[in-house]
Amino acid sequence: MTVYGEGKMSLLAKRVELLDTENAFKIGPYIRAIEEQGKEVIKCNLGEPDFPIPQFIKEEVKRQIDLDNTHYCDPQGVLSLRKAIAKHFSETRGIQATADRVVIFPGAKPPIGLCQQTYCDPGDEIIYPSPGFPIYESFITYVGAKPIPVHLKEEENFTLSGKDIASVITDRTKMIFLNFPSNPTGGVAPLEKLRDIADVIRRQCSQEVRVFSDEVYEHILFDGSKHHSIISCPGMEKITVLVSGVSKSFSWTGGRIGWALFPTVEEAEVFRNLNINYFSCIPPYNQEGARIALESPLSQEAISHMINTFQERRDLVVDGLNSIKGVLCQKPKGAFYVFPNISRVCENLGIIDAFNSLPAAIRQNTSPSTLFQMFLLFEYQVATMDRKSFGRIGAENLHYLRLSIATDTESLREGLKRIAMASLDREGFWRFFKKGEHLY
Numbered sequence: 001m002t003v004y005g006e007g008k009m010s011l012l013a014k015r016v017e018l019l020d021t022e023n024a025f026k027i028g029p030y031i032r033a034i035e036e037q038g039k040e041v042i043k044c045n046l047g048e049p050d051f052p053i054p055q056f057i058k059e060e061v062k063r064q065i066d067l068d069n070t071h072y073c074d075p076q077g078v079l080s081l082r083k084a085i086a087k088h089f090s091e092t093r094g095i096q097a098t099a100d101r102v103v104i105f106p107g108a109k110p111p112i113g114l115c116q117q118t119y120c121d122p123g124d125e126i127i128y129p130s131p132g133f134p135i136y137e138s139f140i141t142y143v144g145a146k147p148i149p150v151h152l153k154e155e156e157n158f159t160l161s162g163k164d165i166a167s168v169i170t171d172r173t174k175m176i177f178l179n180f181p182s183n184p185t186g187g188v189a190p191l192e193k194l195r196d197i198a199d200v201i202r203r204q205c206s207q208e209v210r211v212f213s214d215e216v217y218e219h220i221l222f223d224g225s226k227h228h229s230i231i232s233c234p235g236m237e238k239i240t241v242l243v244s245g246v247s248k249s250f251s252w253t254g255g256r257i258g259w260a261l262f263p264t265v266e267e268a269e270v271f272r273n274l275n276i277n278y279f280s281c282i283p284p285y286n287q288e289g290a291r292i293a294l295e296s297p298l299s300q301e302a303i304s305h306m307i308n309t310f311q312e313r314r315d316l317v318v319d320g321l322n323s324i325k326g327v328l329c330q331k332p333k334g335a336f337y338v339f340p341n342i343s344r345v346c347e348n349l350g351i352i353d354a355f356n357s358l359p360a361a362i363r364q365n366t367s368p369s370t371l372f373q374m375f376l377l378f379e380y381q382v383a384t385m386d387r388k389s390f391g392r393i394g395a396e397n398l399h400y401l402r403l404s405i406a407t408d409t410e411s412l413r414e415g416l417k418r419i420a421m422a423s424l425d426r427e428g429f430w431r432f433f434k435k436g437e438h439l440y
């Protein structure tokens with residue numbers, strides 16, 4: 001390595017080590033390797049609806065390409081889409097959103113890191129739910145801020161109360177992340193809970209704090225539940241960044257269209273400039289497809305079809321999991337995940353003892369639920385996600401899995417059968433563990 005003066009120059013900046021990841025993308029190569037051996041993997045790891053994009057959206061995107069709407073466009077997002085978003089947010093949240101406060105991004109994910117970079121200085125604290133979407137935690141130390149997880153409790157249906165938030169707010173709090181319906185628990189927040197949280201934030205935080213409300217699953221709700229947003233609560237529009245997109249509601253993860261409504265035009269302009277620096281602009285033909293998704297009366301039917309299918313699968317999977325000895329699973333009210341507690345399975349198979357017997361360096365990278373996840377994947381060919389994929393801090397002794405129900409019913413039935421067999425296979429687990437090959 002070249003040495004300049006006294007200091008050593010390393011290839012990568014130190015901050016690179018601080019960036020974590022989203023494991024849902026990381027286990028893809030494992031799955032492919034297993035499939036290459038001719039084995040069929042049941043994929044309950046995927047965070048994307050298994051439906052095609054609704055036909056009318058496809059047609060609009062094709063039409064836009066034929067119109068040669070394929071060039072650079074407004075870095076903030078095309079006005080027609082920003083207007084449609086402002087209208088949708090105004091009508092559904094009871095606020096007065098305007099197109100000049102909306103910015104389009106390549107998905108609902110980029111605003112997470114961009115907001116942390118933009119609003120937080122080193123040492124500022126960021127509150128976020130755990131379990132929660134991994135990118136909230138993943139970016140925090142990278143931008144020099146301090147992660148403050150709020151642990152969602154199973155006995156409170158994985159929702160948050162004002163009291164939970166109140167106990168972690170300090171004078172260094174700069175951002176608060178909320179996500180309902182939630183990935184990975186499927187928990188939704190009733191309006192009273194959101195009011196309670198909003199009251200605490202109004203009382204304890206300055207106007208410079210930003211609430212990041214990730215509502216990317218806003219349409220995917222079961223049992224007739226209604227979507228509520230913290231931005232509708234008194235005083236919240238002035239401090240909330242409201243985020244959503246087409247990936248989940250319109251089954252269009254590859255379209256890479258997400259958006260955020262900012263509290264002020266000035267803030268939106270900062271993000272417009274970040275877009276110029278990072279992306280220049282987002283494909284205009286896809287933005288027009290997203291506009292039609294928001295505006296067309298056909299959307300309702302497409303979304304209802306998807307929700308009904310998810311709800312049937314949810315019932316099948318929750319009942320199936322609860323009939324497996326040692327598994328306890330709540331019925332989620334939204335999104336398309338279930339989040340079973342597998343503590344008893346970990347005990348019954350001896351996984352906790354196995355974990356405790358590992359050298360500290362390996363223990364750091366794994367957990368009992370990771371060992372069960374890997375056992376399921378490599379020995380029973382069912383792909384799931386472990387608890388620590390949804391926030392590592394303080395998750396060592398929490399034994400859960402996330403299963404996605406965005407997989408056809410027959411595969412889900414087969415997956416349940418395999419999980420039931422694996423949950424009884426103590427000998428098989430120890431054989432797998434002793435090979436020492438895939439412990440994380």
Ligand SMILES: Cc1ncc(COP(=O)(O)O)c(C=O)c1O
Pocket residue numbers: 047106107108109110133179182183214216245246247248253257258
């Ligand atoms: C809670 C949450 N926010 C944001 C995203 C990112 O969505 P997108 O694919 O639009 O970037 C996801 C995707 O899984 C998510 O679950």
